[in-house]
Amino acid sequence: MMRSSVRAIVLDPGDRILLCRHDLTRVDGPVVWAMPGGGIEPGESRAAALRRELSEEIGLRLDGGPAPPHVWHQSVAGSGYAPGYDGVINDYYLIRTRTFEPRGDWSDEQLAAEHITDIRWWTFAGIAAGSPGELFSPRALAGCLGSLLTEGVPDAPIHMGL
DSSP states (O other), X not given: OEEEEEEEEEEOTTOOEEEEEEEOGGGTOXXXXXXXXXXXXXXXXXXXXXXXXXXXXXXXXOOSSSOOOEEEEEEEESTTSSTTSSEEEEEEEEEEOOOXXXXXXXXXXHXXXXXXXXXXXXXXXXXXXXXXXXXXXXXXXXXXXXXXXXXXXXSSOEEEOX
């Protein structure tokens, strides 16, 4: 069974992106920086899941207005991507917002239970330059983000792999 998730490409006015550090070493996985978001609960819409996840993890409240643009779709099979699942399907939505200090509804203990150990703003240059030991999801984040920043929102979600 694949895990269906929603994720937010949260960009501030300076085009910095907000990423969460997921330490999956306890479940034999990597340490990876990924966009905030998570699994869609049974009976929950993608929009409701996105609102819930952003509130829980980073404290960003989305109003009931139009849904943010759906810009990327990712489907990756394999046991190492979502503990307990055969892979993951991530749908990514673009959210432009003011700069803020991320602090969600969840306690540090609740975040740690979800393997989140840090949340911080990254510059495109920082991601593109890479850093030894830093892994991003999607792996091609620098290229995908660069295209999004230069070309804008695509007409249809861009399909990507790992």
